[in-house]
Amino acid sequence: EVVRALAAEDSTRALPVDAVSFQDEESRFVGCLGSRSLIGALTPEMEHAAVDSDGVALIDALREARLADVPRLRLSRERYAGFIEAHIEQGPHLEDAGLRIGVVTGIVGLRSIRFVFRGQQNHAGTTMMARRRDASTALYELANHINIAFPKVAAERSVWTMGRVRVEPNATSIVPGYAELDLQFRDQSETPLDAFEAIVARLVSEMNARGGVTIEALPTRAPIAPTRMDAALQTHIEAAAERHSPGSWQRMPSGAFHDAGIVSASIPSAMLFIPSLGGISHDFAEDSREEDIVLGCQVLADAAASILLDANAGSARDCATTR
Amino acid sequence: EVVRALAAEDSTRALPVDAVSFQDEESRFVGCLGSRSLIGALTPEMEHAAVDSDGVALIDALREARLADVPRLRLSRERYAGFIEAHIEQGPHLEDAGLRIGVVTGIVGLRSIRFVFRGQQNHAGTTMMARRRDASTALYELANHINIAFPKVAAERSVWTMGRVRVEPNATSIVPGYAELDLQFRDQSETPLDAFEAIVARLVSEMNARGGVTIEALPTRAPIAPTRMDAALQTHIEAAAERHSPGSWQRMPSGAFHDAGIVSASIPSAMLFIPSLGGISHDFAEDSREEDIVLGCQVLADAAASILLDANAGSARDCATTR
Structure with a gap:
């Protein structure tokens, strides 16, 4: 227009x-x-590795759209x-x-981390609290501690989100043995992003030191500056x-x-x-x-x-x- | 044998x-x-209402197994x-x-509660923290507070589990507007079960009083004495x-x-x-x-x-x- x-x-x-x-x-x-x-900036490696959430590969989608052999602008x-x-x-x-x-x-800029929690799946009635290695309990604790700690180092417009959770087997009556949590955070400057990363590293290492559930923190995508x-x-x-x-x-x-x-x-x-x-x-x-x-x-x-x-x-x- | x-x-x-x-x-x-x-103790109402997690009704399953007209023992x-x-x-x-x-x-005995969290789904980059009504943040906070408060009133063998979570739309880059959490707790006596229920009521009412996300606590099944x-x-x-x-x-x-x-x-x-x-x-x-x-x-x-x-x-x- x-x-x-x-x-x-x-x-x-x-x-x-x-x-x-x-x-x-x-x-x-x-x-x-x-x-x-x-x-x-789209490398051939990225193009070959890309797959959507239904498992469709980018190269197959290009082929189907008859764009595979069209020269790129x-x-x-x-x-x-x-x-x-x-x-x-x-x-x-x-x-x-x-x-x-x-x-x-x-x-x-944007950075994101996937936390993977590994415990032991078990019966929700017979497994006493002291003996549990409950992946979801660790997830709730880490997530809530992040939400308490981040505001202390956040800039005015810093944001962070934990909008994706996976708990297995995700049943009311079973102590979960595995869970995932995605954390994403953004700011105009690298300073609060670095501070958030430091908090995450400290919380994860403190919780891992206690034993029980082990937590891994993995980057889910290349950071965006x-x-x-x-x-x-x-x-x-x-x-x-x-x-x-x-x-x-x-x-x-x-x-x-x-x-x-x-x-x-x-x-x-x-x-x-x-x-x-x-x-x-x-x-x-x-x-x-x-x-x-x-x-x-x-x-x-x-x-x-x-x-x-x-x-x-x-x-x-x-x-x-x-x- | x-x-x-x-x-x-x-x-x-x-x-x-x-x-x-x-x-x-x-x-x-x-x-x-x-x-x-x-x-x-299986009432006709229970028999007619019962549906499995795939949506199969009990009466249809009985019919398929040719048990619908067999007199009950x-x-x-x-x-x-x-x-x-x-x-x-x-x-x-x-x-x-x-x-x-x-x-x-x-x-x-066993009691269980489903918490339903209603906030506002939004963009994880542009929605500032102060304005968010993030259903998952409320979920992590309530769950972690339950895990901190319950041990103070628990009996020796009391157990509680939050093994089922649902977050919508469950995407890394989206502030969730809706979430569910199941809590189940068990003990040999009603005393700690009553105390757990009182803690839950207090936490939910405190969080609801703050505004933002609203939390409903619904029983998910009839309590078992x-x-x-x-x-x-x-x-x-x-x-x-x-x-x-x-x-x-x-x-x-x-x-x-x-x-x-x-x-x-x-x-x-x-x-x-x-x-x-x-x-x-x-x-x-x-x-x-x-x-x-x-x-x-x-x-x-x-x-x-x-x-x-x-x-x-x-x-x-x-x-x-x-x-």
Whole structure:
């Protein structure tokens, strides 16, 4: 829509813009599959190892979609002045502050750990408490201690989540012998992430020293480092936001991961947010107001135009935008 | 085997014994289905409501097994001097004490509660900690607090277990909006069971008062009251144990539930245990030594004979034994 509007307007018709829609940011196979592929960060090893949760291999899915032998697009850095991604905030900050546009300063880093608890499965009536090696008891204790200890070293916007649990055999009348717990934590800076990791290491080693249940802490994915959005591109978006929605925008970090975090490794990248209704995300209730979507498109179009006019003062380069 | 041995021996051939093997003690449909049916405690309502975990209804299973129209056996109380059940201990007490026979004094009572946690599902990156209504965080806190508080009011052999957890949508990157936790607790006396229930009520009401996640505590099954085994029958088993294994037996409660707990509501009932290897139960590793099985059969046969000889001093009555 933004590209169509730019092409329809006499003053912006000459500006070269590419629109891109990336595949599989949410990681059916590999997180940010499309942007990784575009900048050449999707290695053949990753491509061959990737399998979805139903056991379908990425290479088989590519073959079925008749994409296996299609040559891969590769971003040519010299063609682009930058990349702008527009997105719903997926959080409550804009709505809470009564603002309508967020100019993203950076994207948080993310680390995640899977805890594996090994005890002894047994009868819930005859196995006395002192003798139990109950994997779920250890899980509840570690999780609750993490929730007590993390706030003491957290930064203002640090978040952590333990949203996936597996207990075996997961029966009311059986002392569990095996359990898993996933912990994920994010911040804009490495400092609290390092502090969280140190707390986890201490808690696990204290609990392992007591004996009974043994706990292993395994990384579940490669850590994602915090990334900064390009300062010059941010200035263009801010100017456009101020023009269309004076006083109703703010700079803010992104707590969610986005393709711009990948693309920023290759060309200058930036992002803008519009508000989420109720801050709800990853739920069917996720939504935005129509007028905020329209405003976001205006700011995006305007920022893209001013970036390209600036760049054309030097040489003619494209500006890529998404959504 | 015991009944065959009694029938083969001149001195016991005349003693009338029934052997019974009960269906579904472990509750595919209803716990202790067979013994409940035999004593008339399986109501038509229970029979119609019962469904297994795959959604198969008991009445359909009965129809498929061609048992739907077969008249139900009903225990006639006046025919029996009593009921003796022989069982593996399913616990470590006999092995730990170096003993070979346990004479069961009573069967523990059992209560169970399902906690339902309702919060708000959300994005694990953008939803700040202060704003979260994380169902799993509340679950870990309640479970860990139960594990800290219960030992303060527990009796020597009280046990409690939280072996079943459900977290939705159970994904690493999503703040869970819904969770379930099952708590089960057992003791020989109602006193610690009442104390556990009071602790649970206090913890739940404290957490609900804080707001955020709401917790409901629902009973998952009808409570089972502690039951006593018949004293006269116990004396016969003790005498038989002392005869075959002098000094190597003890009185003990059963921490697991058994059909004898049901049958004791109708006729005098008793139980004997043989040791479990390593105290392991509800696991494929559950086992007993061959010589303990043989000894258990000798004690069972001998006890049945002496009970019947005693009863015959009055009138001729059968003695039912299982396994």
